[in-house]
Each structure stands twice: as C-alpha cells, then as structure tokens.
Amino acid sequence: MKISIIGAGYVGLVTGTCLADSGNEVACLDNDPEKIAALRQGEVPIYEPGLTELIKNNARAGRLRFTDDPAKAVAGARCIFICVGTPQRDDGSANLEYVRACCLEIAPHLAEDAIVVVKSTVPVGANRQVASWLKEAAGRDIATASNPEFLKEGAAIDDFTKPDRVVVGADSEDVVAVLAGDESVPLLVVEELHCARRHVGIPFDYADPNARPALLSLRNFETKSLSGRLGDRTSTPQDSPE
Ligand SMILES: NC(=O)c1ccc[n+]([C@@H]2O[C@H](COP(=O)([O-])OP(=O)(O)OC[C@H]3O[C@@H](n4cnc5c(N)ncnc54)[C@H](O)[C@@H]3O)[C@@H](O)[C@H]2O)c1
Secondary structure: OEEEEEOOOHHHHHHHHHHHHOOOEEEEEOOOHHHHHHHHOOOOOOOOOOHHHHHHHHHHOOOEEEEOOHHHHHOOOOEEEEOOOOOEOOOOOEOOHHHHHHHHHHHHHOOOOOEEEEOOOOOOOHHHHHHHHHHHHHOOOOEEEEOOOOOOOOOHHHHHHOOOOEEEEOOOHHHHHHHHOOOOOOEEEEOOOOOOEOOEOOOOOOOOOOHHHHHHHOOOOOHHHHHHHHOOOOOOOEOOEO
16 A cells, blocks of 8 residues: 655654555655655664664665655555644643644645544544645545554554554544454544444454553543443444444
8 A cells, every 4th residue: 555654753654664564655754854864864863673674674675765745745645644743732732733734735635535544642623623624725525534653662663563452533434444454453443523423343352451541542532432332342343323
C-alpha cells in the first residue's frame, strides 16, 4: 500500500519505517527541511534502538523516502497518518495548530480514496475538526479515522510490530477494513460520539488488564458506553445499528 506519514518525529519515523519494513511504499513528510536533508543522509534525529539500521535498509530498498513537499508526499497515497506534535497549552488543552496546518497543506493533493488517519494525541471532537479542515482545503469530503499510538520510547519498534492491541476509531466499515490489517492482533473499533452507527470489531477481551490502558486513553470516544457493551463479548465481529 502507498502510505504517507505527516511529521517525521518520534511517532512518524517509527510508524513510517515499520510500515515500509512490512512491504509498504512510504513517504515521510516534514516541514523542517534540515531534518529531511539529514534523514536522506541516513542521520536519524532520535534515539531508538534498531531504527537507524531499519531506516537505511528500507530507504536503500526504495520503500522509504523523505520529503518536505506535501504534494509529493501524499500523491497516490491510500493512508495518510498525521503524526505532528500536539503540545499542551498553558491551560492544559492540546494545541491543534500543527494538525490544522498539515491538513490544509495536504488536502488539495489527496487521492480520491485517501484515508487520513490521526495518530497525534488529540482531544474530544478533534476528528470532526480534522474532517472539516480537510474539506475546507480539498473542496470535498475526505475519509478520516483515529489510530492512537501507544509506543514506549526505547521499545517503540517492538511495540509497533508486535502490538498487544490496535485501536481504530472510524464511522465507516470500509475505512476500518483498510486499517484492520493483521487479524491476529486484538482490534478495538470504536465510534465517535453522535455517529449514527457503532462498529465493534473484536477479538478484544475487556477483562484483560492490557486492554484497560487502551480504553482509558480513548478520551475522545464514548468509552463508558462501549466498555459496558464489551464486558460480555469477547469474540465475533459485530456491527449493531443504534
Ligand atoms: N513520542 C511519543 O512517545 C508519543 C507516543 C504516543 C503518542 N504521541 C503523540 O504523537 C504526536 C507526535 O509526537 P512526536 O513525539 O512524534 O512529535 P515530534 O515533535 O517528535 O514530531 C513532530 C514532527 O512534526 C513535524 N511537523 C510539524 N508541523 C508539520 C507540518 N505542518 N507538516 C509536516 N511536518 C510537520 C515537526 O517538524 C516534527 O518533526 C503527538 O501528538 C504526541 O503527543 C507521542
């Protein structure tokens, strides 16, 4: 699959490199030209065991490239992962300026079937904002999804390649199908508040203590109601209209 990563920082570099290593064609965009120039030379600005080697191998194999040009980064891409920073403001709220800026930059260049996936840590309702920024700049609706990240610095490659759960938030089954990937990994699919339909893809065992951090971190979703529904279900994928 052709994939774009927006923001070649910690999350973006690990995500993009691991996706390239599993055979995808990945372009990483960053608006810091010095960072892009360094990455092209194989200089990795973060410390993560094994990452430099993995970047070099995949760049050499032609599966991973770096650019500061939004049009080149997203041309023909099916999935575009937003991995820019969302720093805290003084009042504790997340600053979404970088998310907004990159939406406006990439939107005019997105493919017809593009899915924009937010990996950055964002608050309640952010995906509706993302969809509206994309529409404003593209002049049409663009599919969006959430796929929050649980990487631990120092073990990020293992966390990405062998996740104990993957969390996807979307209101379209087609989008979920594209993102679901490896069926052996527990998948929790949730919907945003006020969506017309709920999608719960399992297997996902809510009694599993590993599941709790994932649910707790999903502050932007209706986790209370969802967790109640998951309590007595641990297997078959299900889609129940409201
Ligand atoms: N670092 C972690 O361990 C971690 C784990 C889980 C989630 N997160 C979340 O993931 C997000 C990214 O975190 P990070 O640590 O990778 O941030 P980072 O600061 O390391 O990287 C962000 C990158 O985005 C680039 N950028 C900013 N605006 C851009 C634009 N308009 N176009 C292109 N590139 C742009 C910056 O130059 C920078 O290189 C944050 O929301 C963070 O909260 C981080």
